[in-house]
Amino acid sequence: MKKISLLVLFISLLGCKQEYSYKNKIKEDVAFLADDKLEGRETGTKGEQAAAAYIVERFKELGLQPKGTEGFYQTFTFKPKKGPHGEVDYTNAGEDSTITGTNVLAYIDNQAENTIIIGAHYDHLGYGSEGSLHRGDKDIHNGADDNASGVAVMLDLAGKLKTANSSNNYLFMAFSGEEMGLLGSNYFTKNATLDLSKANYMINMDMVGRLKQDSTLAVYGVGTSPRWKQTLSATNPGFKIVENESGVGPSDHTSFYLQDIPVLHFFTGQHDDYHKPGDDTEKLNYEGMDAISNYIFDVITELDKSGKLAFRKTKNESEETPRFKVGLGVVPDYLFDGEVMRVDGISEDKPEQKAGLQKGDIVIKLGDSAIVDMMSYMRALSVFQAGDSTQVVVKRDGKTVEASIQF
Structure with missing residues (x-):
């Protein structure tokens, strides 16, 4: 009897350890x-594949289920754009x-009706692809803030x-191809591995590694x-929130x-190392990242038993510029190309329209x-x-056009 009791105790302790x-x-x-x-994790390279394998191991360590098309993976193949006006x-x-x-996709199945999607892109610019702002010798763009921070x-x-918070299922996604134009997320929404009609909401983290001293968080x-503003306010631990209405x-x-x-x-905002080799690990605010993670967790907790959130289209999406003292009235084409900015429309009587x-x-x-x-x-x-006055330079039909603008 004593041996049986010890065996039961051992099994119980083993279960606790696991x-x-x-x-x-x-x-x-x-x-x-x-x-x-990882040589900058450019899409399609060995460095990106090594990053994907690491994320898979972390998902396994956390005890998550695979939710890709091949285990945790969902691959997509594309031909790069032949020109700025081309399509992928x-x-x-x-x-x-x-x-x-x-x-890379992983899942927590709580047997709930709806699923919350939480994502971040993990690709970057390698040794400096077309989106690089570096003008010196070729160098690795590690992308610690953009976007190792979001993946972490x-x-x-x-x-x-x-x-925790078992009223929804959770789909966690590390996207590829973001730097080339939101390719991975775009592909997923057209080839989803779950029913998107059951998606409750999506939370995205991109460049969350450099929270400043004033705790400004965009x-x-x-x-x-309709639920977002109230929930963000109710759970805010002290961030200086800069809100933008747009879903685009x-x-x-x-x-x-x-x-x-x-x-x-x-x-967490722009910085001088954006798309440059200087975006390295020692420059990140890790306490700030932890605080942001806690904040997002609290937002999810606040909404845990609220059912499926109502969706609302946003207006004036491209002209929402609350961080700026001036605006051009330009309507950007956000989905044109992740590496350039094309004008999709001009508001009447605004600087760019006046400039022709x-x-x-x-x-x-x-x-x-x-x-x-x-x-x-x-x-x-x-x-x-x-x-203020300045010059703006644009490409139009293959030609360079320069114009003067007064704000």
């Missing part, structure tokens, strides 16, 4: 993803000039939600559901908003700043005030 225990590995995850050995052609592997990207927070949330998509922007949440899914996108710019113009320079995507455009715009 129980899931959350551990914060944000810094460890960033260190791996932003290491020189998703195609079959093995054809000439194709690139294969890999989304996504994994941290997976760890926290493994044993949250985009707050107009995509230069990151992967856009793909889900366009499927009528409420979205939130978290972002046209729909379809590709903005390549504003003032002294080169424009390669929406983020660099916003950064360039933020230095101007009402009454």
Whole structure:
């Protein structure tokens, strides 16, 4: 009887040891993803594949289920755009000039009716592809903030939600191809591995690693559901929130908003190392990342028993510029290309219209700043005030056009 009792005790202790225990590995995850050995994680490269394999191992460690088309993976093959006005052609592997990207998907099945999608892109620019702002010698772009930071927070949330807030299922996604134009998230929404009509909402983290001393945190998509603003306010531990109503922007949440899914996108702001080799691990605010993860967890907790959120389309999406003292009245084409900024429309009686710019113009320079995507455009715009004058340079029908603008 004594031996049987000891055996039962041993089995009980063994069971306890195998129980899931959350551990914060944000810094460890960033260190791996932003290491020189991954050579900048450009889509389709060995470095990106190594990052994907690491994320799979972390999902397994957290006890999550695979939710891709091949285990945790969902691959997609495409031909790069032939020109700035071209469209990406998703195609079959093995054809000439194709690139294969890999989304990584994991699932917590709580046997609930609806699923919350939590994502972050893990690809970056390798040694400096077309989106690089680096003008020196060729160098690795590690992308610690962009976007190892978002992936690390996504994994941290997976760890926290493994044993909490069970009124929804959870799909965790590491997207590929974001830097080439939101390709991975766009592909997923058209080839989803779950019923998107059952998607409750989507949360995206892109560049959340450099929270500043004033704790300013940008949250985009707050107009995509009537519940967002109240919930964000009720759970805010002290962030200085910069809200943007629009569900459309230069990151992967856009793909889900366009499927009528409420979205939130978290972002800690622009910096001088954006799309440059200087975006390295030692410059991140890890305490800030932990605070952002806790905040998002609290938002999810607040809504846990609220059922499926109502979706709402947002208005004036492209003109929402709350961080700027001036605006051009330009309507950007966010889905045109993740690496440039094309004008999709001009508001009447605004600076760009007065300057004679046209729909379809590709903005390549504003003032002294080169424009390669929406983020660099916003950064360039933020230095101007009402009454300032500057030059804008655009590409139009293959020609360079320069115009003067007064704000």
